[in-house]
Amino acid sequence: MLPSGEDEQYALAEIKELLASADIEWAADVIQRRERPHPRSYLFPGKLAELRDTVRRTGATVVVCEDDLTPAQVAAVLDAVDDVDVLDRTELILSVFARHAHSLEGTLQVHLAQLEYELTRMRGKGMVLSRLGAGVDMRGPGETKLEVDRRVVRRRIQVLRRRIAHLAQTRRTQRARRLRAEVPLIALAGYTNAGKSTLLNALTDAEVSVRD
Secondary structure (H helix, E strand, O other): OEOOOOOHHHHHHHHHHHHHHOOOOOOOOOOOEOOOOEOOOEOOHHHHHHHHHHHHHHOOOEEEOOOOOOHHHHHHHHHHOOOOEEEOHHHHHHHHHHHHOOOHHHHHHHHHHHHHHHHOOOOOOOEOOOOOOOOOOOOOOOOEHHHHHHHHHHHHHHHHHHHHHHHHHHHHHHHHHHHHOOOOOOOOOOOOOOOHHHHHHHHHOOOOOOOO
């Protein structure tokens, strides 16, 4: 979705860079020239049809939208492309972070962010059959599949938050020990592909793996 006058090549170059970082191969693009997206379907009817034809022609397995989408817009695009996976901009960026997260805490934090974002966008229909039995994991009579999915996601979010809090406490304890030992500390921080590993190798001969 590009407003009138916006540079098409620049916008495509940016999204293709994100796709490459997420290890998603670009197959084709469909561009809608509008000042704002359709409130219910993101793309307007003619472009939705073009998108559907493009997905079928290329055999694409995922559709990436350059903007953030509402749940209704995601549902409309999913319907148009026969339920091929649909990612919006935030989901794509989170996928990049997930791919490049190496520490346990970093991986957990990205997973938590993905689940929290997904929870705000979950929609669904249909009923889940009741199952006999007792306990917190059993679905009650008439509980919808959406309600079950939300409950599962909320439980996973709680577990991740507890694990991250535990790791943070461990890190604070270790930091306090290092400070008491009066060991100088230097941290390299930066965005993915900013050159942190290259700089570390240049300064210390650490031979850390460097990947684009």
